[in-house]
Amino acid sequence: MVSAQLLALILALLLIIINLLTKYRKKHQRLPPGSLGIPIIGQSLGLLQAMRANTGERWIKRRIKKYGPISKLSLFGQPTVFLTGPAANKFIFSSDLLTPQQPQSLARIIGGQNMMELVGADHKRIRGAVSYFLKPEILRKYVGKIDEEIRQHLRTNWVAHNRVKVSPSMKRLTFNVICSTIFGIEQGTMREVLVKEFNNMLAGMWAVPINLPFTHFHNSLKASRKVRKLLTELIEKKRSALQKGECSSHEDLITYLLSLGADKGQALTDNEILDNVVLLMIAGHDTTSIVLTFIVRQLANDPITYAEVLNEQEEIAKSKASGEALTWDDLLKMKYTWRVAQEILRTIPPLFGGFRRVIKDVEFGGYLIPKGWQVFWTTSTTHMDESIFREPENFNPARFENQSGIPPYCFIAFGAGPRICPGYEFAKTETLVGVHYLVTRFKWRLCSKDDTFVRDPMPSPKHGLPAQIELKTFL
Structure with missing residues (x-):
């Protein structure tokens, strides 16, 4: 006969199992x-294919129509909840229950110590250091250097040429500016090798993280290792120069990060410096080059906007002596030009969307988002919402004349809340200087009737945006 104790044990186990199954069922239903x-692949391939065909916004709209503004899916190997709308954006960018979460592919390529992956005190420490170096008071000192780097690029790649591919030219321009200004890498062999491997690295950042020889992800990991090796050597050289007193702690961002907290025994590790240098190289390169490329495209197709930008920039040019660099005060006068840039960022945001990770079970909109899941957001759902931006398909820089009239958490090209992009002012500075010399020194017309673009994952004109150019006045 079965003992009473064994029956009691079996009964207790059954009750526990029933309780767990009930909780699981309730959780699943919520x-x-x-x-x-x-598994692993989920909806990743469908989203990536839509982005590459420039139908990503339609893919998102179909999903919203089918499931509503909140739905679950799997992206890049992770269970995911997709959220849309201003309230969702506020939750995503402000909640303490969410932390940054990049696709596994991106995190493995950049490195796990970058500020987008860190939380708490570590995030605050590194973000504070980077934000300090990129704030307006510091950037004022670098306007002249940005000015000279941009003029040098245009002298080399635009003057004496009657045709250019705007997109690759702007990518190289912004890479040169960030190398020189932020990282102190002057023109030469190292820059040439870096730019080649850097472009290879970018190709697989949004990809299914399967590391097989024929995949974009594999090639990006390979390029990332080469980039990191070069940057590690650079960090060691700068550390040696600092120790010998051959450079200052504020010479560039790397020397600043190397010096940070050294006197208090709180210095950043080499991996923290390296991962964040790679992150900033990517962020600084992509956003500004895309904005400049699509400003060139817009001005070629929009004579009214072109005339207003040209008038504003020529007024500034008239106040400068021949060869004199732009100053911070000059940039403050470029109000209309920046509104044009913001409207480009609204209609063609460089970042299609992003991710956050849930650190504990949380509810939003009546649904449960389990701990460990990632949250996915996109820019277009508010940028192209006609209830927020009237006639959103129309290009209208006047939308940004009164910034307070735009509801919070609706224009999110640079993110929002406490994790807004720390490089915002740097991107703005580089964009305004670039537009100034483009419109005051050159005329252009597009050579291809097809000026549409694809996303892979950043927006890029199909043919590189070829343009016929004419020099108006020497740089």
């Missing part, structure tokens, strides 16, 4: 609608 799809 999850948002949608499907996680095929």
Whole structure:
């Protein structure tokens, strides 16, 4: 006969199992609608294919129509909840229950110690250091250097040429500026090798993280190792120069990060410096080059906007002596030009979307988002919402004349809240200087009737945006 104790034990185990199954069922029922799809792959390939065909916004709209503004799916190997709308943006960018979460592919390529992956005191420490170096008071000192780097690029790659591909030219320009200004890497062999491997690295950042020889992800990891090796050597050279007193702690961002907290025994590790240098190289390169490329495209197709930008920039040019560099005060006068740039960022945001990770079970909109899941947001859902921006398909820089009239958490090209992009002012400075010399020194017309673009994952004109150019006055 079965003893009473054994029966009691079996009964207790059954009750525990029933309780766990009930909790699981209730938890599962509270999850948002949608499907996680095929394990690991999920909906990643469908989203990436739509982005590359420039139908990503339509892919998102179909999803919202089918499931509503909150739904579950699987992206880049992780269970995910997709959220849309101003309230969702506020939750995503402000909640303490969410931390930055990049696709596994991106995190493995950049490194796990970059500020987008860190939380708490570590995030605050590194973000504070980077933000300090990129704030307006510091950037004022570098306007002249940015000015000279941009003029040098245009002298070399635009003057004496009657045709250029704008997109690759702007990518090289912004890479040169960030190398020189932020990292102190002057023109030469190292820059040439870096730019080649850097472009290879970018190709697989948004990819299914399967490391096989034929995949974009594999090639990006390979390029990342080469980039990191070069930057590690650079960091060692700068550390040696600092120790010998051959350079100052504020010479560039790397020397500043190397000096930070050294006197208090709180110095950043080499991996923290390296990962954040790679992150800033990517962020500083992509955003500004895309904005400049699509400003050139817009001005070629929009004579009214072109005339207003040209008038504003020529007024500034008239106040400068021949060869005199722009100053911070000159940039403050470029109000209309910056509104044009903001409207480009609204209609063609460089970043399609982003991710956060849930650190504990949280509810939003009546649904449960379990601990460990990632949250996915996109820029277009508010940028192109006609209830927020009237006639959103129309290009209208006047939208940004009164910034307070734009509801919070709706224009999110640089993010929002406490984690807004620390490089915002740097991108703005580089964009305004670039536009000044483009419109005051050159005329152009587009050579291809097809000036559409794809996302892979950043927006890029299909043919590189070829343009016929004419020099108006020497740089």
